[in-house]
Amino acid sequence: MVVPMLDDGRLVMERQFRYPMHRVMLEFPAGKIDEGEPPFQCAVRELAEETGYRAREWARAGILHNAIAYSDEGIEIWFARGLSHGAARLDAEEFLEIVAHSESEIDALCASGGITDAKTLIGLLWLQKYRAGLWPLVWQPAP
Amino acid sequence: MVVPMLDDGRLVMERQFRYPMHRVMLEFPAGKIDEGEPPFQCAVRELAEETGYRAREWARAGILHNAIAYSDEGIEIWFARGLSHGAARLDAEEFLEIVAHSESEIDALCASGGITDAKTLIGLLWLQKYRAGLWPLVWQPAP
Numbered sequence: 001m002v003v004p005m006l007d008d009g010r011l012v013m014e015r016q017f018r019y020p021m022h023r024v025m026l027e028f029p030a031g032k033i034d035e036g037e038p039p040f041q042c043a044v045r046e047l048a049e050e051t052g053y054r055a056r057e058w059a060r061a062g063i064l065h066n067a068i069a070y071s072d073e074g075i076e077i078w079f080a081r082g083l084s085h086g087a088a089r090l091d092a093e094e095f096l097e098i099v100a101h102s103e104s105e106i107d108a109l110c111a112s113g114g115i116t117d118a119k120t121l122i123g124l125l126w127l128q129k130y131r132a133g134l135w136p137l138v139w140q141p142a143p
Numbered sequence: 144m145v146v147p148m149l150d151d152g153r154l155v156m157e158r159q160f161r162y163p164m165h166r167v168m169l170e171f172p173a174g175k176i177d178e179g180e181p182p183f184q185c186a187v188r189e190l191a192e193e194t195g196y197r198a199r200e201w202a203r204a205g206i207l208h209n210a211i212a213y214s215d216e217g218i219e220i221w222f223a224r225g226l227s228h229g230a231a232r233l234d235a236e237e238f239l240e241i242v243a244h245s246e247s248e249i250d251a252l253c254a255s256g257g258i259t260d261a262k263t264l265i266g267l268l269w270l271q272k273y274r275a276g277l278w279p280l281v282w283q284p285a286p
Contacts, residue, residue: 018211025211066209066261068161068168073210074259110268111278116217118209118261125253125268135254 001030001119002047003127004055005081006100011127012051012083013106013120016096026099026115028123030075043078044143049089051098056082059137061126066118075119077126079137103127144173144262145190146270147198148224149243154270155194155226156249156263159239169242169258171266173218186221187286192232194241199225202280204269209261218262220269222280246270 004012011028018025031046033039040058047053061077101109103124109115110124129135147155154171161168174189176182183201190196204220244252246267252258253267272278 020213020215021208021211022215025208027211062256063259064261064264065164065168065259067216068164068170068260070163072163072165075261107277111272113205116206116208117211118207118218118265121207121265121268122261125264129254134250 001028001075001123002043002078002080003028003061003123004047004051004053004083005079005127006083007081010100010102011106012053013099013101014050014096015099025117026101026109027117027120030119039076040078040143043076043080047080048086050096052086053080053083054086055080055142056084057139058142059139061130061135061137064119064122077119077122079126079130081139103131144171144218144266145186145221145223146171146204146266147190147194147196147226148222148270149226150224153243153245154249155196156242156244157193157239158242168260169244169252170260170263173262182219183221183286186219186223190223191229193239195229196223196226197229198223198285199227200282200284202282204273204278204280207262207265220262220265222269222273224282246274 014027014029015024029050033042059079063074063076065074067073106124110121130137157170157172158167172193176185202222206217206219208217210216249267253264273280
C-alpha cells in the first residue's frame with residue numbers, strides 16, 4: 001500500500017469496485033507483489049500503474065498482516081511525496097477512479113464507516129502519527 | 144474484535160501462536176461468529192471464552208474489511224469496559240496467554256513493528272480517537 005501525499009497536503013486515493021464486497025470502496029493504492037519483486041519496486045510500480053503518479057521520495061513505514069488466522073499475507077506500508085503526474089496504465093481487469101482527499105475528510109470517513117478497508121484505516125493511523133511527529137519515517141529518493 | 148479496557152486504563156490482549164505466521168502475535172481478542180450468531184453476542188462470548196473477562200458496558204465502533212481484494216470478510220470492532228474476571232474456556236485448539244498493556248506500550252509496539260496484526264492496529268486507532276474525544280462511542284449495558 002502507498003499513502004501518496006500531494007504537495008497541497010491531500011492524499012491520492014482510489015475508488016474501486018470490489019467484487020467480493022459488491023460495492024465501490026475508497027482505498028489507498030495497493031497491489032500484489034510480482035514473483036520475486038522487491039517490495040519497494042512494487043510500491044513504485046503500483047503507484048505509477050494505478051494512479052499515474054511518480055514520487056520524488058519514499059519512506060517505508062512498516063508492514064501489516066491482515067489475516068493471521070489463516071494466512072501469512074502481509075501488506076507493506078509505504079509513503080510517497082514529491083508527486084508528479086503521468087499516465088496510469090491499469091491492468092485490463094482494473095476499473096478505478098483516482099481521487100484526492102484531505103486528511104480530515106479521510107478521518108471523518110473512517111470514523112463514520114465510510115471507509116472500512118483495513119489497510120486504508122492503518123494508512124490513516126500512520127499518516128496522523130507521522131504528521132504529529134510521533135511515528136518517524138525515513139525518506140529515501142525514488143529508485 | 145474486542146478492545147477490553149481495564150479500570151486502570153490498560154488493555155487486555157492476547158499473545159497467541161499463529162500457525163500461518165509461524166510465530167506468536169500480540170492481538171486484541173477476536174473470534175469467528177457462529178452460524179446465525181448476532182455480532183454483539185459473539186463479542187461477549189469470545190471475550191469471556193478467550194480471556195475470562197466479562198464487561199459491564201459495550202460499544203460498537205464499526206467494522207473493518209481485511210481482505211477486500213478476494214473476500215467480504217468483516218471484523219466488527221467492539222469496546223468493552225467495566226471488566227471483571229472469571230474463568231476462560233478456550234477452544235481445544237487455542238493456546239494463548241492473556242496480558243495487559245498500557246496504551247503507550249501498544250502505541251510503541253505498533254510504531255516499531257512489534258504489532259503488525261491489522262485489526263489490532265485499527266483497535267489502537269479507534270482507542271486513541273475515542274480517548275481524545277474525537278470519535279465517539281455509544282455505550283450500552285451488557286446483554
